[in-house]
Amino acid sequence: MLKDKNIVLVVTGGIAAFKAISLASQLKKAEAQVYVVMTKNACRFITPLSFKSITRNKVTVEMFDESDYIPHISLTDLAELIIVAPATANIIAKAANGIADDMASTLLLSSEAPKLFVPAMNTRMYLNQITQRNIKNLTEAGARIMEPDYGLMSCGTTGPGRFPEVERIMGEVEILMSRQKSWFKGREILITLGGTIEDIDPVRFITNRSSGKMGLSLAEELIKVGAEVTLIVGNVDSAIFEKFSKKYIQCTIEKVRSAEQMYEVVKKQYSTCDVLFMAAAVADYKPDFQDDKVKKQEGEFHLPLKRTKDILKSLAKDKNKIHIGFAAESQNLEKYAKEKLMGKGLDFIVANQVKGEKAAIGTDQSELFLYHQYEEKPINISYGKKEDNAVTLIQEIEKIIKNHPK
Numbered sequence: 411m412l413k414d415k416n417i418v419l420v421v422t423g424g425i426a427a428f429k430a431i432s433l434a435s436q437l438k439k440a441e442a443q444v445y446v447v448m449t450k451n452a453c454r455f456i457t458p459l460s461f462k463s464i465t466r467n468k469v470t471v472e473m474f475d476e477s478d479y480i481p482h483i484s485l486t487d488l489a490e491l492i493i494v495a496p497a498t499a500n501i502i503a504k505a506a507n508g509i510a511d512d513m514a515s516t517l518l519l520s521s522e523a524p525k526l527f528v529p530a531m532n533t534r535m536y537l538n539q540i541t542q543r544n545i546k547n548l549t550e551a552g553a554r555i556m557e558p559d560y561g562l563m564s565c566g567t568t569g570p571g572r573f574p575e576v577e578r579i580m581g582e583v584e585i586l587m588s589r590q591k592s593w594f595k596g597r598e599i600l601i602t603l604g605g606t607i608e609d610i611d612p613v614r615f616i617t618n619r620s621s622g623k624m625g626l627s628l629a630e631e632l633i634k635v636g637a638e639v640t641l642i643v644g645n646v647d648s649a650i651f652e653k654f655s656k657k658y659i660q661c662t663i664e665k666v667r668s669a670e671q672m673y674e675v676v677k678k679q680y681s682t683c684d685v686l687f688m689a690a691a692v693a694d695y696k697p698d699f700q701d702d703k704v705k706k707q708e709g710e711f712h713l714p715l716k717r718t719k720d721i722l723k724s725l726a727k728d729k730n731k732i733h734i735g736f737a738a739e740s741q742n743l744e745k746y747a748k749e750k751l752m753g754k755g756l757d758f759i760v761a762n763q764v765k766g767e768k769a770a771i772g773t774d775q776s777e778l779f780l781y782h783q784y785e786e787k788p789i790n791i792s793y794g795k796k797e798d799n800a801v802t803l804i805q806e807i808e809k810i811i812k813n814h815p816k
């Protein structure tokens with residue numbers, strides 16, 4: 411995947427600077443073209459010659475080169491990925507605030523290439539709220555910031571701040587590079603998410619615990635790989651949703667309340683989409699709406715419920731489009747997921763547990779099982795953050811789509 415890719419490795423002045431040597435070497439082994447930029451302080455920890463010997467390319471430290479070659483412009487144009495490893499608290503602060511006072515920081519400001527920061531520093535520096543704020547700002551500006559390893563630091567403290575294993579960095583590099591040539595790039599993706607609200611009377615309603623987090627994580631990843639994303643949003647965690655909608659203003663968003671409204675909007679948006687993700691937790695039943703508040707009475711009260719429209723079943727499905735359903739079950743996960751996959755004529759179904767330790771509804775983590783109509787066995791995406799699972803899920807779906815083109 412990295413063959414002949416132009417990767418700029420920015421090495422800054424931290425104690426882990428020498429570890430960037432094995433990273434450069436791994437990148438070379440993967441047949442990438444590696445161009446190293448070092449800060450002046452990095453040169454106090456390790457020499458440019460070490461990187462030159464491994465990469466067989468000129469190492470840039472100075473911005474004001476005497477030759478005709480203008481390093482920051484040339485590298486800006488050349489870079490397909492910039493890795494900052496190790497990333498000092500200082501370079502993170504400069505990059506987060508648009509400071510461009512040396513070669514490394516100027517390159518980071520001038521390049522539009524994807525950026526991966528590998529922070530490594532003393533635990534107190536890392537946990538300092540200013541560093542954390544800078545990391546957050548950089549993330550919001552689109553950079554990927556790895557979490558450092560936890561452990562005993564060279565300064566004697568124990569905590570987060572250690573330079574991660576090179577294998578872990580290479581894994582992140584592959585994700586960033588694969589995003590650039592994703593199958594989803596430029597495709598129209600329709601995602602439903604959140605729970606629906608079925609009103610009983612002007613005061614009461616029935617809903618479920620869905621936060622919409624999985625759907626928003628999917629949307630975020632699909633935007634990052636260059637897809638055109640439209641969201642149909644039911645009842646969601648408002649803090650998560652607000653953060654998302656402020657960050658991705660390019661995303662078309664339609665808010666709905668009930669299962670009926672969700673069906674109407676899906677029907678309207680469906681014709682232009684290439685892929686439909688039905689991640690919403692749509693009510694199966696709804697009450698007859700009462701115009702006036704239902705008064706309390708003596709004894710039991712029974713609320714009759716009617717079936718809502720099954721959105722996926724009711725859609726006149728276009729065989730050229732890809733349909734991905736979600737199944738949230740508390741038992742017989744595999745059986746129900748397979749029944750839903752076949753019964754609704756889907757290409758994929760993503761199943762997750764809603765009971766027990768790994769319960770996925772209304773939480774930040776999940777374990778997923780991806781079922782595909784041509785494969786007997788599901789792909790297991792282990793219990794982890796929904797954001798990370800969304801990345802893996804998109805990659806796995808992409809692999810299968812490529813093997814079974816429509």
Ligand SMILES: Cc1cc2nc3c(=O)[nH]c(=O)nc-3n(C[C@H](O)[C@H](O)[C@H](O)COP(=O)(O)O)c2cc1C
Nearest residue numbers: 422423424425426449451452498499500501530531
């Ligand atoms: C021995 C020593 C080790 C250091 N290690 C780190 C480190 O691991 N991470 C870090 O953020 N800063 C570290 N620093 C501080 C940075 O070198 C300092 O903030 C410097 O200004 C960074 O410059 P640069 O970001 O331009 O390379 C260290 C300083 C010294 C003297």
